Amino acid sequence: MSLSKKIDSDYIEAYKAKATVKVAVLRHLKTAIKNRMVEEKLQELPDEMVLDLIAKQVKQRKDSFDQYSKAGRDDLAQVEAQELAELEVYLPKQLSEEELSDAIDKAIADLGASSMADMGKVMQAVLGAHKGQVDGKIASALVKSKLS
Known part of the structure; x- marks a missing residue:
């Protein structure tokens, strides 16, 4: 259905x-x-x-x-x-903080991101790969901390 x-x-x-x-x-x-x-x-x-x-x-x-x-x-x-x-109820199960952190690490490694200039690319990759499973604010904060 x-x-x-x-x-x-x-x-x-x-x-x-x-x-x-x-x-x-x-x-x-x-x-x-x-x-x-x-x-x-x-x-x-x-x-x-x-x-x-x-x-x-x-x-x-x-x-x-x-x-x-x-x-x-x-x-x-x-x-x-x-x-x-x-x-x-209609959204897929949200990623845990650990799963989100792993997904961000993977996106950073795949894209070769190294600075805040790459934040948009990393966010797009993470949100695209895990549609509906990620809170953008939490992901944004994690990406900022990892790229800083």
């Missing part, structure tokens, strides 16, 4: 179960998928494109959570955290 179809079936289940948070999250996701299908003129999006959309929404939720937490709006931060939990 494709990821789009799984999202559709989960949406129907959540709607019937009256799971309001999950329904709202999946409704936004389905809208984003539909918009991308129209943009790309496709009948169905490949799972890779759907994962990109999910990762983008996860990033938005994390950013919103941080902003609300800093502003002292714990009520809104809690809503973002719940939505984030619902979205992360």
Whole structure:
């Protein structure tokens, strides 16, 4: 079953179960998928494109959570955290810090990276090889520390 179809079936289940948070999250996701299908003129999006959309929404939720937490709006931060939990179900398993460090070391060795000027190449290689499995902020910090 494709990821789009799984999202559709989960949406129907959540709607019937009256799971309001999950329904709202999946409704936004389905809208984003539909918009991308129209943009790309496709009948169905490949799972890779759907994962990109999910990762983008996860990033938005994390950013919103941080902003609300800093502003002292714990009520809104809690809503973002719940939505984030619902979205992360659809992402592949995240790399552990050790696995991420190994992937970065491998990318640095493969590319022959030696300075901060090569950071973009290393990040692109790591994020491309492990799509949806890496938090960009964590990877960026690790790459900076290794190239400094």
